[in-house]
Amino acid sequence: KAGVTQTPRYLIKTRGQQVTLSCSPISGHRSVSWYQQTPGQGLQFLFEYFSETQRNKGNFPGRFSGRQFSNSRSEMNVSTLELGDSALYLCASSLEGAPGNEQFFGPGTRLTVL
Amino acid sequence: TQLLEQSPQFLSIQEGENLTVYCNSSSVFSSLQWYRQEPGEGPVLLVTVVTGGEVKKLKRLTFQFGDARKDSSLHITAAQTGDTGLYLCAGSPAGNNRKLIWGLGTSLAVNP
Numbered sequence: 001k002a003g004v005t006q007t008p009r010y011l012i013k014t015r016g017q018q019v020t021l022s023c024s025p026i027s028g029h030r031s032v033s034w035y036q037q038t039p040g041q042g043l044q045f046l047f048e049y050f051s052e053t054q055r056n057k058g059n060f061p062g063r064f065s066g067r068q069f070s071n072s073r074s075e076m077n078v079s080t081l082e083l084g085d086s087a088l089y090l091c092a093s094s095l096e097g098a099p100g101n102e103q104f105f106g107p108g109t110r111l112t113v114l
Numbered sequence: 115t116q117l118l119e120q121s122p123q124f125l126s127i128q129e130g131e132n133l134t135v136y137c138n139s140s141s142v143f144s145s146l147q148w149y150r151q152e153p154g155e156g157p158v159l160l161v162t163v164v165t166g167g168e169v170k171k172l173k174r175l176t177f178q179f180g181d182a183r184k185d186s187s188l189h190i191t192a193a194q195t196g197d198t199g200l201y202l203c204a205g206s207p208a209g210n211n212r213k214l215i216w217g218l219g220t221s222l223a224v225n226p
Contacts, residue, residue, distance in 0.1 A: 004156070042218040043157075043202065088157050089197065100145030100164065100206045101214055105156030 002027065004106035006091050012112045018079040021109045025093030027073050031055075032074040033103065035065060037088040049074055050096070078111075087114045117141075118217035120207055126223040131193055133221040137203035143215075144208045146186045148177055149217070151200040158171040183208070193224045 005024045013019050025032050031057075034046040045058040049068035066076040072093075078085055088110050092103035121136050128172055138148065145164040149157035161170050163179035163186060170177045174197075176189040190197055200219045 025185045045214070045216075050214075079130045092156070100147055101159075101212060102147060102159055102160065102162055103149075103204070105213070106150075107154070108156050111156070 004091060004093050004104055006106035006109050009107065010110045012114065013081050014114050015081055015083060017081050018077065019081060019111060020075055020077045021091075021111075023074045023076075023091030023093075023106060025074070025091075026095075026104055029093035029095050029104070030072050031094045031096060032061075032072065032089055033092045033094070034076050035090040035091055035092065035113075037108070038057070038086075043090070046076065071076055081113045083113050084108075086111060094114060118215050120201075120202055120203060120217035120220050122220060123218070124221050124223075126225065127193055129224055129226050130196055131224075132189070132191050133222070134187055134189045135222070136185065136187050137202055137205075137217055139205065139215075140184065141205075141215075142208040143205035144183070146179055146183075146203060146205040147214075148186070148188055149202040149204065150199075151202060157200075157202055190219050193222075194226050195226055198222060198224045216224060222226060 007022045012072045033048040036044045048056040052068045063079045068074045088108045090108045092105045119138050147162045148160045151157040161177045166183045167181045170181045174191045178187050201222050202219045203217045204214045
């Protein structure tokens with residue numbers, strides 16, 4: 001099975017711009033979660049989508065949004081970028097009912113905001 | 115607030131040495147996972163433990179879940195340079211299987 005894929009791998013934007021990141025989960029996985037990872041804060045949960053519906057949400061401002069399509073592919077959008085949004089954005093898919101909600105991660109998108 | 119504390123935060127050892135890293139909490143978890151993350155990549159699942167007192171072995175890695183399901187440890191025997199990476203633990207709180215609590219990780223450097 002192909003793993004989780006994320007595009008693009010690297011992105012450089014300037015403050016005030018917006019960005020859209022894409023994630024394709026493992027075939028058969030209907031749950032997709034997004035995380036922000038920074039050296040000081042570790043992995044911070046953004047949101048989880050299941051069957052095109054947002055099922056869980058972390059403590060991030062409304063500038064961060066996402067969606068999931070009928071084929072389980074997901075996108076996340078960040079509007080009005082700030083310097084502090086520079087981070088590795090990770091997407092993970094999981095199989096419903098798997099023990100412990102095991103996450104299978106993509107390689108991430110490294111976002112740099114200048 | 116449910117937290118998972120990982121220790122040590124950083125560890126630098128020589129190839130061939132043994133090491134143990136810890137993941138502790140005051141909360142009970144129904145299961146706990148360990149991941150390894152290499153620079154520039156996403157975390158990779160190593161193991162899931164679900165039963166209090168459970169011990170799982172993966173080649174030179176030994177994972178243990180505490181009897182009370184509040185803590186876990188990862189022991190590496192005869193470390194190799196390929197073991198270098200960030201080791202993360204994540205737990206599902208008892209009664210909420212859809213949520214995952216993440217530790218900040220232990221950054222391990224194995225030097226040749």
